[in-house]
Amino acid sequence: EIVMTQSPATLSVSPGESATLSCRASQTVFTNLAWYQQKPGQAPRLLIYGASTRATGIPARFSGSGSGTEFTLTISSLQSEDFALYYCQQYHNWPRTFGQGTKVEIK
Amino acid sequence: QVQLDQSGAEVRKPGASVKVSCKASGYTFTDYYMNWVRQAPGQGLEWMGMINPGGGRTTYAQKFQGRVSMTSDTSTSTVYLELNSLTSEDTAVYYCARPFSSGWGFFDSWGQGTLVTVSS
Numbered sequence: 001e002i003v004m005t006q007s008p009a010t011l012s013v014s015p016g017e018s019a020t021l022s023c024r025a026s027q028t029v030f031t032n033l034a035w036y037q038q039k040p041g042q043a044p045r046l047l048i049y050g051a052s053t054r055a056t057g058i059p060a061r062f063s064g065s066g067s068g069t070e071f072t073l074t075i076s077s078l079q080s081e082d083f084a085l086y087y088c089q090q091y092h093n094w095p096r097t098f099g100q101g102t103k104v105e106i107k
Numbered sequence: 108q109v110q111l112d113q114s115g116a117e118v119r120k121p122g123a124s125v126k127v128s129c130k131a132s133g134y135t136f137t138d139y140y141m142n143w144v145r146q147a148p149g150q151g152l153e154w155m156g157m158i159n160p161g162g163g164r165t166t167y168a169q170k171f172q173g174r175v176s177m178t179s180d181t182s183t184s185t186v187y188l189e190l191n192s193l194t195s196e197d198t199a200v201y202y203c204a205r206p207f208s209s210g211w212g213f214f215d216s217w218g219q220g221t222l223v224t225v226s227s
Contacts, residue, residue: 001169034213036152043202043217044152055207055215087152091212095168096142096154 002026002090006099012107013078021102023071023088032092035064035073038085038101047086048073075104109133111203111218118224119193126189127221129203136184137161139209143177143188145199146220153199160186193225 003026013019023033031051036044046055048064051071061076075082083106088099114128129141142157156167160179167175176189190197201221204214 032212043204043220044214045217046207046213046215049207049211049213089152089213094166095156095170096212098152098154100151 001095002029002093002097004088004090004097004099006086006088006102008102009100010103010105012105014107015078015080017078017107018074018076019078019082019104021073021075021086021104023066023073023099025069025071025090028068029090029092031067032090033064033066033071034089034091035062036087036089037082038087044087078104109205109216111205111216113201113203113218113221116222116224118226120227121194121225123193123225124189124191125193125223126187127201127223128185128187129218130183130185131160131205132184134205137181139205141177141179141186142204142206142214144202144204144214146202147196147199150199155188155201158186160184190223193223195225197223198225199223 005024007022033051035048038044047058052064063074065072085101085103087101110132112130117125119125137160140157143155145153158165158177165177174191179186203218205216207215
């Protein structure tokens with residue numbers, strides 16, 4: 001099983017600033033990596049797939065990068081609605097596995 | 108548009124079974140595998156497995172092998188998740204999730220979630 005490790009666990013950011021979230025895979029997943037946003041009481045929402053492709057309707061302030069085992073989600077100019085939990089997920093292999101999440105909170 | 112409507116919250120005692128449903132609409136039901144993902148309170152997301160709704164072929168995470176069953180009913184466009192021998196560690200919100208496109212392993216459509224509580 002591919003283990004996904006996210007860091008940091010919590011990121012405190014002021015509105016308008018940018019946030020950089022990291023995700024590391026225990027073995028290569030090439031670019032088979034997705035990012036999700038989750039708010040309390042809601043299902044996850046797909047943000048990024050293929051490591052860097054924004055899903056439909058996702059604002060340009062969300063960007064993904066990386067390949068192999070190291071990935072980054074950058075949120076530029078954080079808006080109030082961006083404070084949430086973020087998960088990475090690999091889909092290179094079965095079982096599909098998720099990181100433990102990074103909480104982006106208001107500083 | 109794609110819609111996944113799940114059944115309501117359930118409460119079970121340890122050792123019991125639970126069956127959760129997910130009714131799909133807005134697309135051709137048999138064209139996409141349906142996945143199940145769960146989330147324990149305050150915890151991350153855990154993939155449980157998937158089913159081909161047309162042919163019934165399933166792939167389960169090894170962790171759940173032997174006590175999970177995923178089935179489908181094409182007449183009602185509904186998939187089912189059944190989990191047996193429940194323990195308190197199975198207390199979680201269970202989501203059905205459809206992949207972005209057939210054959211892809213990430214999910215752009217999710218049900219609203221079904222809370223399953225296991226308590227004596």
